[in-house]
Structures are given as structure tokens and as C-alpha cells.
Amino acid sequence: MHDHRKLGRELDLFDTDPLMGAGLPYWLPDGAIVRHNLEEYVREAERAAGYRHVYSPVLGKRDLYEISGHWDHYRDDMFPPMDLGGAEQVVLRPSLCPHHALIYRSRSHSYRELPLRIAELGGMYRAELSGVLGGLTRVRAIHLNDAHIFCTLEQAVEEARAALALIARAYADLGIRASRYRLSLPGEGGKYVADPRLWHRATALLREVLDSSGIDYEAAEGEAAFYGPKIDVQITDPAGREATLSTVQIDFHQPERFDLHYIGPDGAKHRPVMVHRSVIGSVERAVAHLLEVHGGAFPTWLAPVQLAVLPIAQAQEERAHEVVRLAVARGLRAEVSGPGDGTLGARVRAARLVPYQAVIGDREADAGLAAVRLRDGRRPGAVPLAELLERIAARAADRGAELWPAA
Template identity: 45%
Template structure:
């Protein structure tokens, strides 16, 4: 959930219900484990959690019992009562709770709040009490437990969590749960959770034979099968062809770059933790390339003097980048260490920012629509008061003004979020919603006045003087790997016909039909339709079932009748059985299905 939306969420009744339910859960846990040490228990995007140091690991049976105790507490109609107290009073109240005592020290010094977040000033220490349970908390909460529907709560999972996220601190047990205002909302949420498990791209990736991860290669480094590579190829070819039509040119800039370039661009100071360790050769330090922009800007500079008449120049590249993500943060294809980005950097004059923004916007809209991401929002990501942002107020103000103006002129609705900008400039981030209602940040357009100046980029203006170009950073699908993971889940592996790595499988009924099956495949290949022949010695029904499980759009069964009449018996992955159809008619149908998706 974007920061601004979360702030609004904190003001909602649902947030107060979930925060209060986290306290109720902690009370139920303390009833079951009187010696439990309690840590923190906030409401989060879709529920709540609470961290505990417990005498033993929790079991599913424990969760059921805790949940039942929670319902009894809720039915007691207990009020949530707030009290303000001094640090010494708080310490006495929580004298047997070491995690709370640490939080109290932070609150007293202005260091950390009760959620472990940095504070700039000392804050008032307060507690909330309901029934027999008192917790260190700022709120907000419901007035009483009667505002919580006992039939609309559910404990979900238990996970390990280091105290304060520090692997050197104690490992706690984190119980996740959720709460809604009605049982119907809870039921819908739980259905989406189960559906998300079925659609998990890591699970489907194996079942469909698309990609694997291997300990022999290393974490976060996916290996793609022929089918997986075909998917990548189709996805990247589509974007390449589309952006070429929009006037973007493709370049190539390699995988390794001198570290000095990243020092000049500002990436080293702001991004070094995400870079792979340095490689030193003859006193030159190299880095695996984690981003393209400094290389593209260097290429612009090395191409010689540029005139304003050449601008805009649009450099696009499908480059594999390497980012040293923490092992614990790696998640299938959506968080990897090697990623292929459909990156572009447009070098333009300040007067061209609006038209170039509109060009990128139209391209992004076309591509997202092709993938059936029609429900998306745009976030204007700005600097925050803290964080790794280059200090140059004048250039930041110019970039923010230019981006905001471009979005307004394009008639784009957007919301603002502080602290989400790139370290060198503001961004327009496109957040798409998938079929399960989950948000994914996919595309981005960024305005950069800072790096071109740091790297000494110039062009000769109409006045005959040197000027620094503006660089617009643009990614349509972001990275191939992450976008593929999202797409797998969006379509549950049943890709549109144009995208499916295998569009048709030809199933011969007997060995005597093999020759005809292969002749069909050759003709389909000539028509640009990706197909396979299932020549295994399995029964026909087993082959059909396997093809449906592989979510192949078309199954073409061929036997004596089909051979005699130049036909195929068509079956669809949906289970429909249109029956015999002439080969030529099938090709027309398939091409129509493919073209309608464009």
C-alpha cells in the first residue's frame, strides 16, 4: 500500500478494528502462555501481526485455541481505555517485559517509537487497556470490543521475525491475522488468499516448466527453460517492436562498468549497498552493472557534440543488471539478483519534457492494455524529509515542476507520495491492479536534471551556447523477470494466445498418425504459430489432460478422419470441444485470436 494511502487507512475504522484485534490476540496469547514476552503488534495493509517470545513453537492447534479465546474476549464488550504516564511509571508497569522496556527507553530519549521507528522528538508515553490486558500504545483503537465482529476475524500464519529486524537480536514468533467488518468481507479475503496460492508464480513456474532456481548457481539467479525463454523472447520482442514504432532506438552497453563512473553519477553514494562486490584489475575497480543510466549518458557524451536539432535522442536497451539483494528479501522472479530491464533514457531539452512524457505515457498505456492491466493508478513520487536524495534544491524543484506540469497537461490523475522518488529525481510510477486486486508497481517515468550535469553532458542550443540536457528515465514493464512473475499470477499461467510459449499441441491418436501430425506442425511453424507434437506412447485422453494442465490454448487431435479430410479435431484448454475443423479454418481462428489481443 502506498504511503499516502496507508496514512488514510490509519484514519479508518478498519485500521482501528485491526489494531484493536492485535491487542486482543496478545491478551489471548498471554492467557495461554503467562510467561510470554510481548514485543510489537501493529495493523498492516491487510490485517495485523504481533511478535512474541514464547516458551515453545506454536502449532496450528494453538492458533485455533487462541482464535477461540479472542472471540470470547470480543463478546465481553470491553472498553479500550487510554492512559498517559511517565517513563518511570511505564517501566514499573512493564518491568517483566524486556522488549517493552527497550521501547520505553526509546520513547523517553526520542529515539524510537513503540513500533521501532525513529523519532525526532520525545513523545508522550501512553497505554491502552481492555479487559485484563494493557499495552504500550499510541492507538488508535475502537471504543470497545463490541465494535469488532467476532465472526470476521481470522489468524493466518506464524513466521519467524528478528526483534527490530536485526539478525543479531532474538528471533521471535510473529502471528499474522486479519479482521474485517463483516464475515462476507473475510470470506472474500480468504478466497483471494487461497487463489493467490494457486497462482503463485513460483509454483506455476515449475508446473509449467518455465524456470528454476538452483543452489549450484546461487540464490536470486533464475534459470529459464526453452518455454520460459520463449516467454521472455515474446515479451521483450513485443516491447522492442512497440517502442521502435514510437521512435526509440536500441543500444547496448555491456555488463561491467568502472566504479568511478558510479561515483560521478551519485549511484555509489546512494546505491552501493545494492551493488555486487568490486572486481579489481590493474588498479581499476569494476562493478557488475546495477543500472543503465550512467552507461547511456556516457554513450551520449562519447558520440561527440550534439546539436539541439538532434534532440530528443531516445536510447533503449534490454540489459541484464545485477543487484546484490539480501538473501532473505529474494522472492521468486519478483525479487532477483539478475534482472533484465526494458530501460530507456531520453536526452531532450527542457521544452521537450512535456511531449516526451506524453510519448512515454502513450507507450505505457498501450503495453499495459495489451497485458490486460486496465486498472492502474499513477503515483507522483517525491523527495522525503529524510532519505538518500541528492542535495540540489534548484534542480529538484525544476524536475518536480516539469513532471507535475507534464502529468497535468496529459490529463493524468495521480496521487502524491513523499519519500518514494529516485535519489536523483521525481517519478511517475504506474501501479497496476491484477485480477485479485493486488497492486504491483510496474512502469515508471522519471525526470532527471541532476545526473546529466554531474556527468558533464551538453548540447549546443539554438543560441550557439552549451546547455545541459534533461534525461527522462523510462521503463515500460520494469524488469522482464518481475513482470513475468506478475503476468504468470495475473493469468494463472493461462496466457493469452499471443503470449503462450506453446500455442498449440498436436496429438496423434496412433503411431500411424505421427507423420500427419508433424506435417501440421511444419505448416503451423510457417504461419508463425508455436506448436509441438505429443508423440509419447500415452493414451489420447492422458495427452489431452496433460495439455490442459500445461494450459496450452489449442489441442489438435488427429486420426484417420482428420488425415483424410485435412482437418484437426479442436479442443480448448477451457474444456470446450469444438470438434473437427479444417486446417485452414483453424489457422484463421488462431490468427484472429492472436490479433484480437493486440
């Protein structure tokens, strides 16, 4: 069983420091590579699906969260306001949706522009109690792959359905398996916005989304967001612990609170529907899950080092460094592990999680070859360097899981 906290430290991916504070991990260079490639994958998938990316501040005035409802319904999970003098207070945002509502509201919109899909990979902050913090799965500084779709009522089901399809494609590419889908509904207590009409409409639409997508799901009371029901995509770690990674929500509450509108074909103002969705949830939780699923042996496109070049003796080190330069020129991540790092066997073992190893002796150096070892134990033999780099670049580009086609 893999524990991402142990792996993260062993592989120099991330760490924490008491002076930074609990629940505030920092990313080391190799971890930053994994995170960057994951973020770029999501942005690319979103661009292809018609999303436009924005940036918004991690701070907002307290008034903003009073309007959105976070201050009344979510205050216990927010950090205390900061006084800026006079009556002005700002808060570390607990969510991106109020900011995106303001971005939408900043311009007038016609029905012809809808659906308008706004995406951001942005920071948000939750005042989690120390006792529930753990590695990357529960943190206080969260980087969320978030998006909000402003659309007509008639478009809402299709947009939510398309968001679920985007999540499914991402899981297939990343090697993630959804353990179940949950329709999260309100429970007892004052946590939720008191508007039965909006809850009923949103729940009915989400049921239609799930049913028309052919997805089996379970309803769970008490798991909804304070402003509306949501579809939660659940994952299970190797220890059997379940968590929510991705979500899709249909929201009628915030469009009303922020008085959002668009101009319809009749020339009158109409209220848009706000579809919230997150493909991979928080980057922190996604990386934690990927670490545990793959045991640190990331797919080629995510691996911090894709190619380890191993000269047998000092005489081949210059050639090994030349191979690394050629690999880097192809956009690959490669490193030399020379005789000064230990015996060849020790270096092979040290690079056991690297997808490809290129061993270079005198014969290989003279002939422009590399003796290839794969992470899965196969040895395809001596391969021309140009062919090897082309194969690795192709696997990285298509995000394929197969390292080397079977003969």
C-alpha cells in the first residue's frame, strides 16, 4: 500500500515546515514538474472544450462573501477578516465562484454569447482544524481547477453532462478510477440556503444529467454545498479511504444574489444559470491520489525525469551529457547518472521509477546507440539514439501508458 506522504518525501516532491505552518506544503523541483504538467494538461483540455481562462485575486472584501452567502453559511471554514483601516475588511477567499460571478457581471451579455465558460486554476483558503490536516489531501492553501459556466436554463443539462464527460476523459488519461458517483443533497440544520424552490429545480436537473448520462449514483443527504446540490465523483485510495475529487453543480442561488442577467432574443433581461465544475478538484489532492495509484511511477508525460542516461564508465560521460542535451532539445526531461553516483547496478536501482534508462558503453557510444532498459523490467536492446528519443517524445505527447510496444 502506497502512502503519498511517505512517497512525496522519499522522491523529493513536496514537504512542509513548521515555520510555514501546518497544511501549507511547498513543492520541490520534481514535484513542481508533476504539478505543472498536470495543470497544463487540464488547461489544454479546457481550451479544447471551449473554456476561456481568467485570473482573479485570492482576496476579496467581506461584503463580497456576504452577498454570495459564504459569510452566513460557510464562515466557520474561512480565515478571519483582515482590517485595512476604517470599515474595510478583506478575506482570503474560500471559493472562486463569487469572483467569477463578478467577472461575468462586469460586461453585458447577449444570449448569443451563451454558454460562457470561465475557467481558472486558482488559490483558495480553508481554515481547516489541525487534527484533520494530512499530506496533500487536506490542506489550508488549495489550488483548485475550477470553472463556471453561465448559460440559459435550456443549456444547463447539456453543459453539466459535457462537464461529466470531460471528467471521465481526464480520469482515463490520468489512470484514475471513479469509485462511485454521488448526488449530494441538503441535510438538516441551517447550513443551507433556505429556498426550497431553487433546491428542487437544481436537484431535478442534476438527476436528469446523471440519468441521461447512464451513470449509476447514490443520493447522500447532508453533503450538498450550502447554495445547492452537486454531483460528486468519488475516488478511493489504496487504504480504502474515500474522498471527493471532482464535482458538477447547477446553481440558481448566486445568479440571483449577484443579479446576473443576459439579454434574450426578446430584448429583455433574463437570469442565467451557473454551472460549477471541477475536473480534477484540487491539484494537491489530485497529485496525492496519482502518487498512490502509480506508486511514484508516473506515466511518461508526468514523470519528473523521463530518461536516465547511464554511462558505464567515465569514458562515456561526455557522450551521455550529449544525449541529455539532445533529449532536452526535444522537450524531454533527462539526467545523467554517472560512475561517480555508484555502480551501474546501484544506478539502475536508483532510477527504477524513471520510465526509460539508456545505458551507454564503448560500443553504444561509438555506434550512436543506447542499451535501453524500461521501468517495467523489459530490455528492448540496443536502439539508435534518435529512435529512442523519438519514441519517448511520442509517448509523452500522446500521454500513452505503454512504454514500448510488444514485439
